[in-house]
Amino acid sequence: MCKELNQLQIMSIIEAHGKKQEGLLSILLEIQNASGKNYVHEEWAKLVADQLGLPDGKVYDVLTFYAMFSTTPRGKYVIEVCKSTPCHVNKADHIVKILEQELGIKIGNTTEDKLFTLLYTPCVGACDIGPVMKIGEDVYGNLTADKIADVIHAYRGGLSCQR
């Protein structure tokens, strides 16, 4: 079993959701959050399939269908910049450039220290404060270079600061 999560931890997540196929999305999201690397390892997915009595392929179908899942490790914090049109017309591409510079990576990549992965996302439903980025459950809006620097600084310091 892969080192970030052990079999017991995964079993307890599965049990908590009642070992039913209806719980599959919740189970996989919880495993992904608990991994610390924002992904679901193949071995964990197989264990889930086994426990729910599903073919591996069904779980793989779900894992690769939904945009929030990753089957490869990502940074501890995934920064998602909204690129849907309400944010796009408010210069979301400029926000991406600032973030790329701040993090020293291009969009789609993970920083060397494995702290951040920078991605695009479709609309997160915060168009009244666009341009926005989402980190975990937190959404940051009306972004400027200064605000981005503050937020990244806080995450680097280990704080999950509020908006």
Added chain:
Amino acid sequence: MSKIVKLISNNAGNITADSVEEYVKAGGFEGLKKAFTMTPTAIISEVKAAKLLGRGGAAYPAGSKWQHLLEIPEFPKYIVCNADEGEPGTFKDKLLLSQEPLRVIEGMIIAGYVFNSKDGYIYIRGEYASIQKSFQKALDHAMEKGYLGANILETDFSFTIHIMTGAGAYVCGENSALLNSIEGKAGRPRTKPPHLAEVGLFKKPTLVNNVESFATIPVITQIGGEKYLSYGTKDSGGTKLICLSGHAAKRGVYEIPFGITLRDIIYDREIGGGIASSKKLKFFHLGGQSGPCGVPEQLDTQYCYKALRTAGLAVGSGAIVVMDESVCVIDYLKGVTEFFIHECCGKCTPCREGNQQLYKILCKFSDGTGTQDDITLSFGLIDTMTKTSFCGAGQSAALAMSTCLTHFKDEFTAHINGNCPAGHCF
């Protein structure tokens, strides 16, 4: 006089969202109490009289949907709330889920009562993880106070609501795809018929309505369908939550009665407040990415289902993205098309390939190699996508492009001649 009318959002920001006491004090659960004195048929009559059209975007008459399900003799029946708000430019369900959760719950309980259901499900998109938690608190509090669970308000009716999460898929906003997702499957849409009222969640008869539609139900039972209708126009009952974004000066969610004009919405000081910059309005995009675009000449159109449809526009989800002159139409459409490429589930060819090809054509215009033939080709592609895509997402994906080809023919031609009027492309 204020153009805003608050029937379903008057508690937002005024009470503690998950407090049953405060909700009741503000008149909450009166619609439910009234409903409990009515027969299911009488409740559906009121929904029909209200002319409530589905608020998620498809505008299907709620009364007809409810009548159909009522006539199905099979049990159990499930109540499902579609809270997979993923249409870009739409954030009104977020307002209800976070600030009016008990109103949404009340609407679902009434639906449960009408169909004698035991279980309701609310499918909240994965991106709203924090709202899933706050909504659960509202459910817990409603349960503690006897509005959910066994023998609600000491009647023999029992009802429970379960929260289900999405995990990032626009297509799950399509009701049959949403049910597949609740079942723990990939959210690809189902073949219809059978209708979801016949074969829905777990293959049982199911009602699926949007968050805003459910929130409207208690108002309808409380004040009556006719009274609700009277707030809007004679075809479009009541009020609508609209979401202003883009270059509107006052971006946000507003509840407006049907019948005011697009000009009122974009320019009224209490609503959009005009354009944020000193630039002029260039166009607006209604109802989400799958909706049509409109131009300033259409500003005096009434915001209601009928008048907008006549003008080639649509209410859709209630999204209104406002663009000033700095925006290049080609660049904007590239954004829209990229969205559909990302969100296409891949099930059918017209949507999967059509969006890719439209994007390629748009890129030709933005790099100066577009031709008149590309415009002709686009119309053919759009026609195929609209007529032959499997679900609503593919059928409407090219609507923005098709309306812009009509309104901004000159801008396409200018790009052929190496000129981008907004100064963006070259």
